[in-house]
Amino acid sequence: xxxxxxxxxxxxxxxxxxxxxxxxxxxxxxxxxxxxxxxxxxxxxxxxxxxxxxxxxxxxxxxxxxxxxxxxxxxxxxxxxxxxxxxxxxxxxxxxxxxxxxxxxxxxxxxxxxxxxxxxxxxxxxxxxxxxxxxxxxxxxxxxxxxxxxxxxxxxxxxxxxxxxxxxxxxxxxxxxxxxxxxxxxxxxxxxxxx
Numbered sequence: 001x002x003x004x005x006x007x008x009x010x011x012x013x014x015x016x017x018x019x020x021x022x023x024x025x026x027x028x029x030x031x032x033x034x035x036x037x038x039x040x041x042x043x044x045x046x047x048x049x050x051x052x053x054x055x056x057x058x059x060x061x062x063x064x065x066x067x068x069x070x071x072x073x074x075x076x077x078x079x080x081x082x083x084x085x086x087x088x089x090x091x092x093x094x095x096x097x098x099x100x101x102x103x104x105x106x107x108x109x110x111x112x113x114x115x116x117x118x119x120x121x122x123x124x125x126x127x128x129x130x131x132x133x134x135x136x137x138x139x140x141x142x143x144x145x146x147x148x149x150x151x152x153x154x155x156x157x158x159x160x161x162x163x164x165x166x167x168x169x170x171x172x173x174x175x176x177x178x179x180x181x182x183x184x185x186x187x188x189x190x191x192x193x194x195x
Contacts, residue, residue, distance in 0.1 A: 006165035010067060010088035015104035017065040018093055022107035025050045026058045027115060030067055033086040035182075038074055040081045059084050067091065089168070116186045123184075135181070145192075153189070160187070 005011065012018055021027055028048040033039060041056035048055055062068045066087060073083045095105045128136060148156065164185070 005092060006161050007090055007092075007168045008088060009090040009092045012065075012067075012091055012093040012108075013096075014065065015096060015098070015101040017067070018101075018104035018108045020061055020065055021067070021091070022104070022111045023058065024048075024111060024115070025055065026062055027108075027111050029055060029058055029084075030062060030086055030091070031115070033068060033084060034089055038071070038083045038085040040083055042081075044084070056082075113188065116188065119184070120186060138183075153191070157189070 012021065021030065025048045029044050032044055032047050040052075041059055042052040044059070045052045045055040048058075050058065059068055059070075063070070063084075068084050069087055070082050070084050073081060093105060093108060096102055128139065131139070146156075
């Protein structure tokens, strides 16, 4: 795992790991662990749409790529159960240069976008109607077209990451302001085709 990115995300470089993550159950399990912390396969199963035994199999598959690990249970929990945790708060990947790698990255990108769109629709239906007005007002949506070079697009991405980094990294207990709450930013950059 590389921590050269400002978020401390796990950097996925192996096309086989990308293919593994492109499975909806695996991606949902990893996302749940990253958001909510340690859980058992039984606890995860109701959130990922698979039986506990199937969920456990997918978790072991993710563990083979170093994305999750089993560890000691949270204090006060049943020590006989196998508790899983994400090894990093997030993950990232770049489009590989090989045809096989590019295909694997496209599969993962597709599933990430599918789950992001589903998450946004679920938020609109279940969360937004119950937000206090100040939070509802701050929920942003934009559709902006820019004309940039590859170098400028990379510079924009770097600047955004640097801006977000202090808020992405976990604040220790007691360090978050009283009125702070989790906010998910879904960023999708779509370079358009040229004529």
